[in-house]
Amino acid sequence: MAIADIIQDQAELMVMAIADIIQELVAAQQTGKDVDVNRLKTAVSARYGLRAQPRRVDLIAAAPPPLRNLLLPKLRAKPVRTASGVAVVAVMCKPHRCPHINFTGNICVYCPGGPDSDFEYSTQSYTGYEPTSMRAIRARYDPYLQTRHRVEQLQQLGHSVDKVEFVLMGGTFMALPEDYREFFIRSLHDALSGHTSATVAEAIRYAERSRSRCRSRSRCVGMTIETRPDFCLRPHLSAMLGYGCTRLEIGVQSVYEDVARDTNRGHTVRAVSECFHLAKDAGFKVVAHMMPDLPNVGLERDMDQFFEFFENPAFRPDGMKLYPTLVIRGTGLYELWKSGRYRSYPPSTLVDLVARILALVPPWTRVYRVQRDIPMPLVSSGVEHGNLRELALARMKDLGTECRDIRTREVGIQEIHNKVRPYQVELIRRDYVANGGWETFLSYEDPDQDILVGLLRLRKSSPETFRPELKGGVSVVRELHVYGSVVPVSSRDPSKFQHQVLRNSRFSLGSILIPSLFPKKKSDFYGISLNSAHSL
Structure with missing residues (x-):
């Protein structure tokens, strides 16, 4: 034949x-x-x-x-992709050199990627072989094509893409020229609306108009930008507000000054706490990148730094990405490892450390990731398992501890992994001090099963806030989120939590509880616009 x-x-x-x-x-x-x-x-x-x-x-x-x-x-393939209520679309900016090379002479010792690395066509801190990197390379780093291709891919996999949250990756975006940044952000919004805009303001305005008139199937309800403490100052924060950014991912890596110096971070730990303060006062959600197993730290100091990170009001982030140190060829750390001056923790020790770190995470913090997406064949030493979070959670059961971070308790994640649904939902309030301001964390939870259905972050800004609209005792709603798989805005599904009674309950959170907590003034900052967030 x-x-x-x-x-x-x-x-x-x-x-x-x-x-x-x-x-x-x-x-x-x-x-x-x-x-x-x-x-x-x-x-x-x-x-x-x-x-x-x-x-x-x-x-x-x-x-x-x-x-x-x-x-x-x-x-539906990989239902976890939209289990948190939004479709995350990760995009990468063009490859560029790390900005602190100009005054430190080199990049961080553990950092792969970038124009001068063995992975020439990759962005800083990426190898070009991560899923997001490969999609960006196929699109020649064009933001419009990256967005369109990823949205279409998610649709083909059976996911709703009505509510899109962008994550801008690929190094320090705010170090790029202003005209390129404006082009990039404008292209992201235009890719969802189908409009061709001349400015970022026009792109956002048209996207809002299209949303209100139901002309666009997808709309941006949030945007995350990766940055560094030295590129998270007042001018940068104001610019990112104009882009529609709602969350920042800030590279911290360690709370020890000697480690920041020895790994060539190019900034101080004091700069970290200062940028956290500025960012939260401006209304941003703050996610920190942290790296256990860095050179000259050791197990005891690693545990101490994470205890400090969650307990010290100078830090206390809203979220964390935990990236255990990886040895990758072409980096300064690779040379230390080859010469025997650096050794990674054994696999069992690393699992035990991650388990103990997760036990420290407070219930108002979300652990977004527990390891990098870098393919294992490129890793010379470090993490040896692709399911580190799963192994750490299993180890926690052996230790008699539990992880109570937001992601572990989300109703959508619980439905997928444990096949459980909340039975008796209650409103729970937690208050804490962080970064010079008073934080109130309101959540709808099933306390018996420890399931989180929705949350609201409210911050009473410090008097030092630099944004004029937030001065005078203003309280900022930094996040409002109802969890569970995405339901299109135009449809109703009574089995989904995004369109159950909790949808209306958010208005009791915003309209009744907030004025009673802080009667002066309130500012909303939990989406591209107030109306966008109310449609979550």
């Missing part, structure tokens, strides 16, 4: 197999039977003698429109 005939036969068999899988899934849903999609795909593929199994993308595309919503919960 000719090769063309074999290919045609396989294609025809694939179509028949997909039809059978769809029929069996529909029958199972109608009878209430639980079906393992992967096992079903394997069985049907074997029945038809297929050389490869049907992809979930193909199954989703083949689902009849009237039955699509019925089948999506079973067919």
